[in-house]
Amino acid sequence: MSAVLTRPVALDPQVAAEPCAHCDARPHSVCNAIGDPYLARLAAVTQIIEVLPGSTFISEGEPANHFFNVTRGTAKLFKLLPDGRRQITGFATVGHFLGLAVSDTYAFSAEALEPTRFCRFSRHKLRLLLNDFPAMEARLLEAAANELVAAQEQMLLLGRKTARERLASFLVAQYRQSALNGQPRARFPLPMTRGDIADYLGLTIETVSRTLTVLRKEGLIDIPGPGVLVMYDRAALERVAGGLN
Amino acid sequence: MSAVLTRPVALDPQVAAEPCAHCDARPHSVCNAIGDPYLARLAAVTQIIEVLPGSTFISEGEPANHFFNVTRGTAKLFKLLPDGRRQITGFATVGHFLGLAVSDTYAFSAEALEPTRFCRFSRHKLRLLLNDFPAMEARLLEAAANELVAAQEQMLLLGRKTARERLASFLVAQYRQSALNGQPRARFPLPMTRGDIADYLGLTIETVSRTLTVLRKEGLIDIPGPGVLVMYDRAALERVAGGLN
């Protein structure tokens, strides 16, 4: 729908000269398969793009010309039905790649939740790069296998879990996600709206809101403000998420 | 759960000598990235295994020592919750690969629906093979990307479609699947039980049965016998599957 809103990215001079060598996201990313001596080769085919919240930078059905690698922020990936029903298939954070399609069109849309930065490659150039760096192809395969495992877990959630179990699963997963970067904290950010959570879990906004209220009244969590969650009893949430109770 | 039931596979002598060179599944499989001159190398690390219907040959949570490539038959892949709720995440037919896990344990179980044959590789040996044949790694990546697209489509189904839309989607997908091998036919096999369909679509057996009855009474399909489906109005089913009506 909306065009990609690019914002001129003001990089400090050192980073501008060797963006990949100084990339914060490198340790989390498939790019780390490319050794330091060859980073210039990688940087040569990379465009750094930053988009504002709400910007749709991949649209389902459009020609899949690019491959993306998120280096900052969070994006939601989703599919739509003609009548507007929406399913969010995942949230892409730092290190996630997007657009690994075989088809010539994207199978999903992507919209930034926060100010989000990513590297963009033409798929053609990526292919040439992969031919020269099989290690990166191996890393991509590894990452795709992980995505596949996560997708199967989500199918279990969507097909067989109750609303309560879905919310517990989601919160535990968000906790784990936040722990990947910094220290694990009981208090962590929740950058998506109730609507996004609902569309991710196959529920309605109202059910998400009600269920969170219940979990709060049970003392398992708290929601001190928008976009923030505090997890009081992770063990109990893990049990609920796993279908016990 | 149940052990792998292997049946001694009686291959004709020619095939036994060069199993990969004469493999029916090769055109559908990732192995086709390995050129004829090197097939002996592939065959050297391959075990051909045949299992009977009902045999569970991959169990969730067990050490992921092998990689599988289905060459005949159909298997269901599924995950379980502790209380027995089951979600089938996919059906693996000829050419599908299984066990591309990064984790050291399988993330799902696999059970044969029909007499099913597959090639089995140790993951260690597969890794060595892939290092020597980057083209096969590329094919694997391609296949994984396709699986990922299918998984996202299934999430849309499980999260947002009605029972009627789910059945229509499923039947259309089965039609397409059957058309991949032979000529597209209005009459095609449906090797899974109602229970399997239910666990794949996130429904109950009863809802699957009722919904099929409705589609039959509307003249869109017929079910002349067990395991056989006749599709009378594919266009209408495609519309229903897409959420129109």
Add this chain to the structure above:
DNA sequence: CGGTCACTTGATCGTCTTCAATACCAGTGG
């Protein structure tokens, strides 16, 4: 022939959806 299994069909139930009202906050402009 009794047993099991897969499937169908009916009646009732319950979880989640839908519809609706209200509150809250940030931004905007009179």
Add this chain to the structure above:
DNA sequence: CCACTGGTATTGAAGACGATCAAGTGACCG
């Protein structure tokens, strides 16, 4: 300063879709 707006969230009441419970059929098989 405060009314107005649009977006987000919460909560209540009513409704619906699919689940659950239950009965019955037909096929296959020891």
